[in-house]
Amino acid sequence: MKVQMTELESALQNLWSDGLYKIILSNAIKKESEGAAYRKVVLNRKTNGWQAEQYTEKQVFHENLKADQVRPFVEQALEQAFRQCSGWDGEWEHTIRISKKRKVTGSKKRVAATQAPKAQTENNRKKHYLLEEGTIIPPLVDMGIFTAEGKIVRTMYDKYRQINRFVELIDDEIDALPADQTIRIVDFGCGKSYLTFILYYYLVELKKRDVKITGLDLKADVIYACGPTPMLRALKAYSQEKGILCYLSLEEKMACGIGACLACTCQTKDVDEHSQVHNKRICKDGPVFLAEDIEL
Numbered sequence: 001m002k003v004q005m006t007e008l009e010s011a012l013q014n015l016w017s018d019g020l021y022k023i024i025l026s027n028a029i030k031k032e033s034e035g036a037a038y039r040k041v042v043l044n045r046k047t048n049g050w051q052a053e054q055y056t057e058k059q060v061f062h063e064n065l066k067a068d069q070v071r072p073f074v075e076q077a078l079e080q081a082f083r084q085c086s087g088w089d090g091e092w093e094h095t096i097r098i099s100k101k102r103k104v105t106g107s108k109k110r111v112a113a114t115q116a117p118k119a120q121t122e123n124n125r126k127k128h129y130l131l132e133e134g135t136i137i138p139p140l141v142d143m144g145i146f147t148a149e150g151k152i153v154r155t156m157y158d159k160y161r162q163i164n165r166f167v168e169l170i171d172d173e174i175d176a177l178p179a180d181q182t183i184r185i186v187d188f189g190c191g192k193s194y195l196t197f198i199l200y201y202y203l204v205e206l207k208k209r210d211v212k213i214t215g216l217d218l219k220a221d222v223i224y225a226c227g228p229t230p231m232l233r234a235l236k237a238y239s240q241e242k243g244i245l246c247y248l249s250l251e252e253k254m255a256c257g258i259g260a261c262l263a264c265t266c267q268t269k270d271v272d273e274h275s276q277v278h279n280k281r282i283c284k285d286g287p288v289f290l291a292e293d294i295e296l
């Protein structure tokens with residue numbers, strides 16, 4: 001049996017107001033085992049539009065709605081999937097109930113002063129996340145905190161809140177810096193930590209500030225390495241390019257191990273005292289050499 005739309009429209013008319021900030025759709029017509037998509041939907045008003053939290057037994061799915069999409073969304077949900085709708089506007093709690101025979105009734109009661117502000121506070125807190133859900137934020141997508149559509153992955157919600165808290169700490173201070181000057185940041189995570197990418201996104205994309213970030217890795221003063229020759233060759237080239245001191249262990253080739261057979265020699269820049277050629281015995285003179293002293 002179809003709902004009398006005039007009754008439902010009238011009830012929604014009574015519920016709707018500019019102050020409406022939260023709506024809950026509940027009492028699903030079907031159970032999930034009977035094919036219902038969601039057991040409950042919570043709609044919260046946000047800065048630009050609304051957000052629907054759609055609950056299954058184990059998951060929550062978020063959907064952003066424009067302001068003019070909310071009422072049709074609620075109306076369709078009450079027509080097809082739910083028997084109850086509650087809405088809060090700070091002063092009143094409105095309730096629409098639809099009986100099993102699809103009879104629509106509406107009621108309202110004044111909200112206790114201790115209840116309404118609490119709901120509004122929660123609503124406002126969500127608005128204040130600086131990295132807002134529903135926005136495509138590449139570093140959050142790369143980290144698996146947001147889906148490609150900009151929705152929070154539920155298991156990553158704590159990480160999302162932590163990152164927002166970090167950005168809030170920066171935000172508290174950033175406006176004190178002159179707007180016409182470059183902000184210079186030294187990142188001791190070598191410019192590769194995920195918070196650096198978030199910081200860059202926040203300052204450049206959202207705050208439109210001129211930013212220069214320098215990565216500094218204090219652990220890269222010296223390279224020590226052993227392993228296959230191609231890898232050592234690459235490390236030697238890298239160390240020369242970056243100006244990093246590099247020591248390589250060449251113990252890979254050895255025979256007698258006492259400096260007699262010359263099976264372990266490597267080519268060097270200097271002349272070897274023993275053989276009088278550009279060689280060194282790895283077993284006797286090494287096995288660790290300064291990368292710049294040997295040829296690979």
Ligand code: FES
Pocket residue numbers: 253254255256257258259260261262263264265281282283284
């Ligand atoms: S292993 Fe024989 S000289 Fe080094």
